[in-house]
Amino acid sequence: MKDIREDIAWAQINQDVLKSMESPRKLYWVILFFAFAAFCVGVGCEVYQYQTGMGVANKNNPHAWGLYISTFIFWIGMSHSGTLLSAILHLMHADWRKPIFRFAEALTTFSLMTAGLFVMVHLGRLWQFYYSVPYPDERGLWPNFQSPLLWDAMAIFTYLSSSILFLYIGMIPDLAICRDHLHEGWRKKLYTLLSLGWEGTDRQWRNFRVTYLTIACFLIPLAVSVHSIVAADFAMSQQPGWHVTSFPAYFVAGALYSGCSAIITLFIILRYVFKFEEYMTLPILKKTVRLTFAIAMIWTYLNAVEFASVWYSHDQASKDVLIQKVVGPFAPFWWGMIFCGSVVPLMLAFKRFQTNVPVLFVVSLLLNLGMWLERWMIVAPTFSHGYYPWTWDHDQWPGFVQWGMVFASFGWFTMLFMGFCKVFPSVSMYEVKEMVYHRKLHLKNSETAEQGAH
Amino acid sequence: MIDSGLDRRDFLKVLGWGGAAAALSGCGNTSIEDGKETVVSYVEAADYAIPGIGVYYNSTCAQCDAGCSINGRVREGRVLKLEGNPASAINRGKTCGLGQAGVQHHYNPDRVREPMLRKGDKFETITWDKAYALIAEKLNGAKGEEVAFLSGGVSGHLKVLLGNYLASIGCKNHYVYEALAPAVARAANKKAYGIEMPRFNINKAKVVLSFGADFLGSWVSPVHFSQQYAQFRKGVDGQRGVLIQVESKMTLTGANADRWVPVRPGTEGILALGIINELGMASGDIAAAVKGYDRIRVSKETGVPPGQIDKIAALLKLRSPSLVLAGSAAEGYAHGSQNAAAINLLNHVLGNVGKTIEASSSVTFTQMAPAKGNTAALKSLNDGLAAGKYKVLFSYAANPVFTAPGALKFKDNLAKADFKVSFAHYLDETALQADLVLPLDSALEDWNTQVPEYMAEGAQINIQQPLMEKLHANTRGMGDILLALVKQRRAEEYKSFDDYYAYLRAAMLQNKGALGGGGADDDTFWNDTLTKGIVKLAGSSGALSGKASVVGLTLPAPSAADAQYPLHLIPGVTASLRDGRHANQPWLQESPDPLTTIVWDSWVEIHPKKAAELGIKEGDILEVTSRSGSIKAQAYLFPGIHPDAISVPLGRGHDALGRYAKGYGANPFQILDAVFDQETGELAMHETRVKVSKTGQCVIVVKDEGSAGGKQMGRKIAVSMSTDEVDLSKEV
């Protein structure tokens, strides 16, 4: 099977994609509605928490962070998919990424926005969040640049703004298509504005290519640094179970992993909702699945490395935390993480599952669950079982406000993401055209070569 | 400022007049925000009230009877914090947690604020004049012997005035009741040493062998003993003092012992005699009396291994002087006095009397000497009430409805008195049963003198003075009330005293020569006395007169197992809650019990082995049933308790008192059997037998201890070394 049909007409591509922006299946609205409802739950929780205090989330001393930070890492991790597909695979000339990188980039942008929300939700004094923004206040105070949280803020700001720019720049030719082919109305005005007068001239294309490549080059180390810094939030601290050298690599692998599985999930949803069967083809899904499988195995390996290095370290406190994860009150979740993260992906190794959409949908959801559990299992056990035995606390579990907020974050993300897919082309038209064009050229060349051989 | 033409004086005036204008336009007090705050003009503030600067006043802590002197920090007319007064020989500038919480007694939101008269099931507010008239009326209708006055321990001029008042109404029934007083010890000490409360020099002892005396927690004068204990640990001649604690339930003192010896409940006396026998230092009839107590028998009866008895005896022999203390845990039995006698005998045998046990000074004015509370008084009162002897009952500083053993049915008997007057800080369980409730000033706004029962060095009279203005307009000092009442009968004698302050001042000045103010003029002496907060007296030092004697010393065999109620109930006395009168002070509720770290609730201490046997785990709600009733509380697995015993702390389980006390925990007083010490008639608090059963409910125990329990997981947090590894002489 082919990634994409070479004989697909370019006008057809325009038409199909533009149609997605106007008339998706009904399911789209159902999803949007439920996403909004979930988001409202979170707004309610936040209002309650903001008014009453963080205590309502059932956090305490020592459980100072809980699900907010776990879910924050989860969303940050998910954002790495976009960079992987658009930047890394772009540099590697893997052209099968072309129909799916746009939504992957959107995934990056919106999951970062969701993650950013958790930073805010987490703050005890949200109304003073600007104290950690780097500007000198009226007394000449700056934030503390030594804090990994500040690096986080800086890295996420850089990553978010770069991702948005990357997404936008990559979309300009498509915006021009929208401008040219959509009916009059506010959207046309919007696209006219956003497409910056793009006409596809050779000069524009030439600079576009260089720019796109350069930003891709910036984005790759940036993405790695972002999740390394999130890992540094933990690794730079002194706590048992966190102070682990392999954390940055482990986090980055986990990030790519969760990003890939999220792509599979969204791939399947978008394919159905926007009728993209022609572009988001099963062979592309298969490639994504194989990539996911490979990353899952890397993650499993790094997980094992982390456990082994703790186990052989003579650091009794860290060992205790590990034992606590395996057999303590967190054991069901920890084993759930191992099952979802390391066992379930083994299914992806079987060819017959690699293109089985229902199975993949379920598997990708399980992988995501596993990755969420992974983040929780990084954060919570160290709090419950830290250096100081007197303050060990195995009885404190996240309250409904925390769960509500986690639930709502999925709603918020889905809302933004689905909104984006309706307003902007979620399949890159010009890149699909390029793909089709190059495939055709390639086909022609090989046919010529074959004839020559005869 | 200058531009606007407003100078500083005008500015202050504006502030002052602002308040005044509001007062003129409104009515009564100057108030803003619907009376939430009062504008006080500092322009006319008293000299000492400098905004931002704290002033300190000496007074006396009234949270327990130990008589610690305190030093209150007052700022802007509000008392903020209590510290110890360094000049006092009793506490030398130190305080306990209970004492610290004194301010919460004063500022307590649940204090009674108005005199209240019962109308059916409810109280209604009346005026003081009406209240006094009502008392006079009721007393006119009753003969002297039909009136009873129940009080806690009182001393000083309040006691004098109370005595005079009772005499004026012909009442001879003054019951001085303290639920947790060392009354058996007093009697036993009197017999053994000739003095009820001799001076115990813990700091001079090289070994302290304590039979259930929680002198660091709640026994007699804990702050004083704690300081002695610190010196004792530093050691005499560089030799660190050794503390051995024998008891069935670990107390705070037991937790600090070098060796904590769990003993079968009630066999403390047997162990004491066994040690005397093992020492082999006694002669004559003592030797003969203890002869039968060989180590094997004693070990069998007490459950203490023979080797342990050997070691204790050897140590006592080796290191002298030592000090043996008999505490309430050893005395709370029907044979409590016998136990105490056996234990005190040990001091004689070891030759400690006169060295670590010395005669104490006492105040020569016997009229002011403390009226010592006990539980025998409760029994007499209860009997009288049951017989319907009393028409009028006054109660002050005692809450017998809460603290009387359930078996006495005190609440029912109380109802037989026609007219009950309660002088109360809170609407406690007893006040709720009263017909007339009269609100008292807190100890931080009242005048008094206090004579401590346990004199640390020389004799002293403590001065209690107001640290700030009254918080509530309609509360009265107990002295003022008594003065008003006594004036009803003897107006002529007391007419020159407008209030209790005047009475007190006159009384002190009258005798200033004896109080060390010989040469000074009245005002100087008075101000000096108030400044110091303590009057140190020459006092009289009685001689120790008791002799070692075994006459009448017979110890019963250890009690047989009770099939129906197999466990001993040990009512736990905690340092902060004691008999529960201060349970409405939130700091005390939230201050973890030192041993279990539990807060805000009661618990049942049970040994882990026993718990395993009964299938009990931490947090199970247990029903503890005695012959007299049952209570429910959460289980806490506690290694520091004899497996044959359980312990439930006293002080919680109020169904009145206030928002911080009501509904928290269970009250073990309710299930105590009415068993009394055969000699003194004191309530034998440890004689109650119980059984426990699981109710099936389970809760998370609210405590400070984390999920690791009391384990350090080898992390070297609280480190310990033994005496042979340490060289204390190098220390500063």
Added chain:
Amino acid sequence: MSQRHLLALFNNFEDAEAAIYELRAADIKGFNFDDLTLKSPIEHHEVESVLGQRSANVQWFSLGGSLLGGLLGFFLISGSQANFYAQMKGGKPIVPFPPNFVLTFEMCVLGGVFITILGFLICAGLPAKRSPLYNAKVSEDQIGVLVKADESAMAKIKGVFLNHQALEIQEEVSK
């Protein structure tokens, strides 16, 4: 002499390429080859072989931007650390290197990306006014060749386009 625009649309890139080759070879008077612009729905970098190396200078912006960002980052952070109360934290130096390097790196990337985008806009001449001749087909599936030439050359150029199966030729209305 007045110049006019002319836009030819081709069905595929080969036709357009051939037309451009011919235009270059023809050396028509009044037509400068540099005034020829190719408009396409996708990028055809093969076009460079016809149009010649036209410069793309965005990467220099990237270099400058990241250097600027990095330097700004380091000195902003170190300077603020030194000027702010100078209270120690955690026993680490007032100006600690590891955190500052991390932030310098982030600033370096931030500066790089932002200035690259700026460079792109400058180099690509965006945002641009719409050129006088444009056809929506160019963003769909056809290749457009836009030339600017003297009126005199128009006919010749048109001829070349028509030779190469131009689907449509639009001419600027004369002024």
Added chain:
Amino acid sequence: MSVNNLLENWAQFRHFHPVDDKPHDPYKWAMSIDLDACTGCNACSVACYAENNLPVVGKEKYQHGHVMHWIRIERYWDESLGVAGGGDFPEQGAQFLPMMCQQCEAAPCETVCPAAATNHTADGLNSQIYNRCVGSRYCSANCPFKVRYFNWYDYPTTDNVWPAEMNQQLNPDVTVRSKGVMEKCTFCVQRLHAAKGTAKNEGRLVHDGDVQTACQQACPTSAITFGNLVDPESKVHKQWQSQQVELDKDAQVKDQKEGGSGLRGYRIFEELRPYPSVMYLERVRESAV
């Protein structure tokens, strides 16, 4: 200006503390706690509530771990108790440990605060600036002793925390903290300020004994000693010196001695290099019984 400042004072900005830095001068507040004297009576903790306006959170919030005791008394049993081969009874009693902020010289909490709300002061305290705190709780997460307490609720407005009258007891020298900020033991910094002010007015330094922390003042056994570690006349200095515990070491020389040094002084988690300012003196138990 800032680059100039940076370059001119470069060496000063690159000092590590306390290992290659000069000690605090003229003040370095430190403590020593004698665990052999501590009886676990909790007076210090209640005194701290009284002095520092600590809220009483009530039973329900206590259960959820929201208690605010800046100084807590921990009660440990012997490790052998109740395990196979160990005894059934705590024959050596319990072991009590008062734990409060250790005012680390190289505090792990300080580096991680994003808002710079916690800093090392010139007199050697680990300060917490309530109104700068944004409530990220990273400091608490990174504290090995877990002695930082977060305001999970707005206690001043919570029912029955400081009801009418009770609020009159609040110490005006100490801020009442609102929800969302971190707090912890300050070594009674308000008392230190007052003492320093008085001393300055009199043109001298604070003498030993001029100032006591609330816990120290209450402690019935005087187990807590507090003072200026760089003042050779202070008791705390003498104690640290006689115990051979050095502030800037992560392992004490005396502990390398074979057979033990016979000294009791130690600091908790010294090996994590926070350089705590609180020295504990080991509990002693008699070997003869």
